[in-house]
Amino acid sequence: MRYDTPVYFQKITPGEYDPKTGNYADDTVEEAMRYASIMDTGTDMLKLVYDGPKQGSLTIQLQNHYEEPFDRIRVRNTLYNVDYSRELRTKQVFVVSEVQ
Structure with missing residues (x-):
């Protein structure tokens, strides 16, 4: 598993x-970058978290815990809300x- 994608x-x-x-x-946005392993969310996890398939969901895995408070996550140019941690x-x- 590679932790090579900036999050x-x-x-x-x-x-x-x-x-x-x-x-x-205007709102100010502060960003903290970490490297992560990113993959599509499996169907079992989709059923558990969303009660069915949901478009645009990812599973992000970090090697260490991220302790700071945050509001959302950006991967490349797409914004995401955390549904399960x-x-x-x-x-x-x-x-x-994905943020709608």
Whole structure:
């Protein structure tokens, strides 16, 4: 199993309100990169997590635990939400689905 695909954990900070203009500033996104093994989610896991097949879901496996809080995960140019997470002794597994 190769851990060769860069995965970006994104933390989103909402923009501050500007009372002079009445608008909100743009959200800021901080990214932390880790290397992971990425594969399509198997049908057994799809039945367990989603109660059936779901388009655009991946299984992401990290060699070490990722401890920092995050809002979503970016793989290449696609954003994903975490639907299921499991921490093993040294590894961590995420089942993610594409953000609609």
